[in-house]
Amino acid sequence: MGTEARYERLAASLAADIRSGKRVAGERLPSVRELARLRHVSINTAIAALRRVEQLGLTQVRPQAGYFVCASATRAPEIAQVRPSRQARSVAVNQLIATLSNAVDAPENVPLGTAVPEASWFPFKTLAANAARSLRAQPENLALYGELAGVPKLRNQIRSRYRDLGCHIDQEELLITNGCLEGLNLALRAVAKPGAVIAVESPAYFGFLQIIEGLGMKALALDTDPNTGLSVQGLETVLASRSSSRPDCLLLASSFSNPSGATIPEASKATIVRLCADYEVPIIEDDIFGELHFHGSRPLPLKSFDRRGQVILCSSFSKTLAPGSRIGWVAAGAWADAIRLGKLMLSQATATPMQHAISQYLQEHRFDRHLSKLRATSAEHIQRFSEAIDRHFPVGTRISRPIGGYVLWVQLPKGSDAELLHERANHNKISILPGTLFSTGNEYRNCIRINCARTWTNQVATAIKQLGQLAAEL
């Protein structure tokens, strides 16, 4: 743990030098031995730090010569923070989604819209074989409603994975859901009523905004740093305020947030949980990308810092293993009874065959091996896509620097209309998502989200080039 923290600190310092322009494109970084001497660290720590910086897409190895700062690392700047409105606003993303969804779903498009990997990145054959075996072994499961909370073995396995992180989840609070979305719906209905104010990040995952709209609630976008996520200061200000915009609930993804990729540092996570507990504001946490860190250890969910059942954690296997299984979960904290009842009313027990199949897969210890492959592939593709965007998009484009997940958030030059780009891209058989989906206002009209979890083929490379040309013509 000590070593890890040391190499992380060193990598962060090198990355900051590169991003700030202190070290420029083409510059050679110190060698392993130089770095170890200069920074008073071990050889192993220096190696790990240099590798991390490379994983971040900031440097490239030239054999026999060392690590060199990438052109892209200093050229396309990071995303600039946009300050959202200070008012809680009613939400209206559903109409836009209705307009877009046909285009996004078009099977003939290069699918850079939906945040889902190419099928081949998932071990679907093993999972399908597990599912088939479990169906033949326990066919009677199809004739029974199943336990409302889900298959006990799978629930225990999920709890045990969190326990290994130091995140305690009670048996009674964990419920299997139809994907993460159903969990988020149940959670928001359990903690807040129509008219309630829900604090969200800026930009925020459009699914959050859809649910807020659907339940007749309001969204309050909080200041959010493109890298470190939700501003603790900003949160404290609105919690302490007595205006009608004081939030009734905080809804966020604290690690590898969608679309920004921002990850809240651990110390801030602890503060956020404490603040919300002090003000008695429940937190709903979407941890769906939490396992997809590119380096170091998995970031802790907010739930790890929760001592009072104030945090409801929602997640699923959709981004990591099998979107088609539609298996998610909620760790409901103090709202376990309400969420159980909500689930009973909404869809009864989740179908069990896929629960058994995933449970079998977890039992065979295959999940961690698969995850580490998926992480490496995602990191590699985030870098490839970043470089290509950097090369082909117009000057003034900014790109997010996610350290996990597989989406990029791209700010086009001021005045660009991302909805128009979406339309033209769709006309060219490329799906992307326009930034307007991710806010209640118009702050992200010049942004797009790009799913990078697509094997880097000529077709994909051409699509990015085309997108860049279309963006230049806006």
Add this chain to the structure above:
Amino acid sequence: MGTEARYERLAASLAADIRSGKRVAGERLPSVRELARLRHVSINTAIAALRRVEQLGLTQVRPQAGYFVCASATRAPEIAQVRPSRQARSVAVNQLIATLSNAVDAPENVPLGTAVPEASWFPFKTLAANAARSLRAQPENLALYGELAGVPKLRNQIRSRYRDLGCHIDQEELLITNGCLEGLNLALRAVAKPGAVIAVESPAYFGFLQIIEGLGMKALALDTDPNTGLSVQGLETVLASRSSSRPDCLLLASSFSNPSGATIPEASKATIVRLCADYEVPIIEDDIFGELHFHGSRPLPLKSFDRRGQVILCSSFSKTLAPGSRIGWVAAGAWADAIRLGKLMLSQATATPMQHAISQYLQEHRFDRHLSKLRATSAEHIQRFSEAIDRHFPVGTRISRPIGGYVLWVQLPKGSDAELLHERANHNKISILPGTLFSTGNEYRNCIRINCARTWTNQVATAIKQLGQLAAEL
């Protein structure tokens, strides 16, 4: 059709004679030849009518002697109609459900609570084999989100079953859901807002009441006949009223309603649809038991009479084929777009493996054969349970006379407390549901619902006897 109508009329007339006491217990009915002569019908019609009356549990065959009126047919009277409150009321069934649900779920109990058949009544081995085959043939489905509306082939098969009834459902309006419940939630959210008044039957399925409560709506219970269901006159009165209790939506099961078993006659169904269209009130129809008729042809859903997309039909395979598959559907009428968006927000696409498995099953033409077996078994068990209840329950008990489905609605003598009976039954390892679950008021405190879809074993027979004793001690 002509013949069928004739034998149905004749059967209804004989049944009325028995139920009214004109023909008493032990009396022999006319023979086939006598009946044909007396009523001027063919031999075949007379045979069919006598069989129908037997299926209703009103007569028994004695070999070589003919049909005799059952003791039970005249002894335990039919359910007496209870007039519900004329006011729209807020609903609070969830607390009661929370209290009961552990008891209902207890696996060691004789399960007469939940309305679900014994596993062996379902062809789960065939279905599981289909599912396993489809998983191995198309494992990549697990790695894809799937189409939001559901697997096209299954949707076409469902539409084609309705088309065979003369009930037209558009391709665009049909959406696969996580069971019927999710469909009902989506439908109610699409047509009404918090505070809206939802007209329901009396008694009404507790799932309806839960959803109404969950969405902050109010329920208005309409006059309902124990056999012919919703009173058309009563509906017209509330539709024409200008009070705050005028309904914004009608939510009901028009065939083999749960718990009453009532089935609205076809002519009244047509009138109900016309009335609601005239007053522009949408109808949400739960058709989940619609295929489980004991005789004649499947009753038409309200949707068959809909010319304007005013009726949203919700159903599933949970009562007929595979509750564990969690596959239901919504035919959304004029609300197709809203319900699509609602589904996208609530849980995204429904998992596809079970959709493929059921589709395969339907394609092999196994479903109708299975249904006809399930209908016969259900009819037989409704009769057996009715006779046993009649024999063992206290004098003054009344029993519903369902002509489809598999639940009985039992009115205990006035003053009996069904919640207390539920508690004592549970203590004796028997699950039933108390009538208080099925209304917003206290009208059904002396009623219970009994699931009869359990193979008639000594254990079940003993449970009914015990229930009768417990009821007598109330």
